[in-house]
Amino acid sequence: MKFLMKRSLLAMVLFVAVLQAQAIVKMPALFADHGILQRQTNVAIWGWADAKAKVTVIPSWNGTTYETKADHDGKWKLTVETPEAGGPYEIRISDGAELILKNILIGEVWLCSGQSNMEMPMKGFPGQPVVGSNIDILKSDNHNIRVITVPRNSQTTPQDNFTAKWKVADPAAIRNFSATGYYFGRMLNEMLGIPVGLIEVAYGGSCVQAWMSPKTAVSFVDKQVPAPGDSIPVANRTPSVLFNGMLNPVIGYGIAGCIWYQGETNYIEPDRYLDLFPTMVAEWRKLWGIGDFPFYYAQIAPFDYSVFTPTEFHEKFNSAYLREAQLKAQDKIPNSGMAVLMDVGEETSIHPMHKQEGGERLALWALAKTYGIRDFSYKSPAYDAIEVKGSQAIVSFKDASNGLTTFGNELTGFEIAGENKVFYPADAFLRAKSVVVSSPRVEKPVAVRYAFKNFIVGTLCGTDGLPVSSFRSDNW
Template sequence: MRIRLPFQLTFLLLLLMGGVVSSAGAVTLPAIFGNHMVLQQNSQVTVWGWGKTGEDITVTGSWDNKPVKTKVNNQAQWQVQLQTPAAGGPHTLTVQGYNTLVLQDVLLGEVWLCSGQSNMEWSAASGIDNAEKHVAEATYPSIRFFQVAHRTANTPQLDVQGQWVVCTPQTMKHFSAVGYFFGREIYQNQKVPVGLINSSWGGTPAEVWLSANAISANPVLAQAAAQRKEVEWGPVQPAKAYNAMIAPLMPFRLAGALWYQGESNTDAPDVYAQLLPTLIQNWRSGFQQEFPFYFVQIAPYKYGGPEEHPRLAEAQQKTLRVPNTGMAVINDIGNIDDIHPRNKLDVGKRLAAWALHQTYGQKNIPFSGPLYQRMKTEGNKIRLFFDHADQGLTAKGKDLTLFEIAGEDRKFVPATARIDGNTVVVSAKNVKKPVAVRMGWSNTAVPNLYSKTGLPASSFRTDDWPRP
């Protein structure tokens, strides 16, 4: 049966349909721009979105009320740059085209991207030390979270799924614990708003977080990536997470990036020595910033193969050769029986120490334990020199442990080690002509060498001999 609608109703429906058509061409923003967001202070920030081809766009921040104008291009995209002043707010950000969007409660402060695998993703709800206390205390209106949803894509995408929320006990409970503790340290020290973007995925190898071009341009990385086997908990193919969870955030202005990953790459530590520096450059290029990149050295754990932990940790330490990077050593706060150590507080604080010292100029804050620098043979002994040992070294316990020494036969034996100022002297009774030293060189080793500032030394070796 055919139904004849009254004229007034037909006219109303046509108006509504016209409204739908108009809204399809109206100005829109990616999810990273929204109420409660944090924009990087004292910077030229990029704001972008979509609209109808030729549409006039005006973007205005209430901090200076200076409109910036552009037109939507023939790809239905637009982009502008705004200059932000020092930290503060709340402000509004107004985007006007055929329609008007007004973002409320916008703060200016420090924005950090947090990424990696499960130890970065791990939240208070997942189980951390003193979780109930930390959750109850997590009322920080000036700290904001943006959680990127798990997604994969074959090509770089334009948007992510997520929204900015204010830090409350309810929102903190499900956000990256390491990211939160880092952000809290920055907020409490700098007294400025902090925005934290968490884009991480448990169990993912680093290859999924680089662009396809970055992988294919390096034959070593491409070959290693091609050998990865599928797993049930997440992607392993190159660029899958990068395309869907990193690329859409570019070129959002950041203060820096945090990285906690490596457990899924312990099978190929030599490859990781190229992989992580490539990732850093890949991200810096995409975000169009040479931002600081601070990462966590993985903790000791009962891995299946020999030397998986120390060799991956070594690859991470080599990444410090990349300018403007830092490494938080956590071999003393891990759990050899649990690949997810529950002490996330000190991990966040150690990352924050790097940022506070290196990025924010707080030179009184200790930020790194001893890192092996060089060795010198002195008869039947070897003297070891370290970076970040200017204030001296100490042992937690009566004697230094987990040192080994080898002669020309390349056979390592347990060694005696003693602290001499800011150096360590190593020897063994039956090694008359020593050529190499190792410390903490096993999957479950927890060294007891520290700086007098209270931070642990990374495991290390002075040789470059291949894996047995």
């Protein structure tokens, strides 16, 4: 009898344990130990529980109880008010059995997206280094920087989760994290003095169409957007598949803004990119529902794209046209800015080894435009106009308040053309805020181009060190 009672008691204990295990809410990878939430806003928190179960969320920073009810599929979502930056905190989540998220910080959260130049980790790719990264990895211990990487995933249907963990910055975490993203986040953390969270959502070789929803991508693609269950011809270049597999699980998470490094794969369609890219940004902003959040992006660096050029050459296979599209996109995308990388390109590698420059130039935009820090430069000087005087074309620039320089290097890369539209290499010399361009082969100049090549080393900069983008005064 005693034996039977013990067995019954044990069975009841096991039964209750099973019920409790089933009752514990399930959270997406974004809501986990060591995570970070956007400060001073109402952030969305979501997960899964038993159907129709009541779910409570209690953050330790204010002790407030937030309640909601799971739907018939067990999905639930609510918003929580966050304080000024700080932590660590805990978040208690329960639908009967409690789950505690520990070591949560409040700070600035940024999405880091694009293709391989965003994906390129601090340790570099095999045989392709990141300059200075070994020492920076060594020094990366920082409790106030948190990183998470969404793994590569191509899908024909929207996914709601992924497998990854938030990591506190240290050499093990940072050596495998986006170099561009890390250098961006490190500078924000240093200058703002608050925690920074970085979410990497990048896939090497991806085209911009892959990052659009099926509904939006269908307006732009020559080939069909795959239906649910269809095969995926190319994992990183099939329209909508990265939106479904990688971006969708992140949409709605509280962010301050996004940094973007992509365009290399779209280099042969610059005219379409000028429509594609702003449309993608507008869609992301609409889906996040937090207004025109900051969107800062890197202009692709010069590289000898002839290795990729189709047999039948076309003038617009020159990637300078894609850089031009990115330059023009600043006027089509509200609250945006572009980091120019004309000085760090490599002729034989599409992955510039100088990643710190790109990450930090993106951070300059954020520090100035998003965080309101003043009295430093963040914009590259930009072409404004040309004035023809005799056989000379005088090129003026905006955003060059302290003038232009080559830092002692030869000023190269200028071309000039007359009415016959034939460009010739030009002599160029600097004035304080302009460049005088001429050629003995062009008596009456009509147009000027600068660094308008697949690969070239840009030498023209503002005195702050920010390089001038390639440009042309014509529209031929």
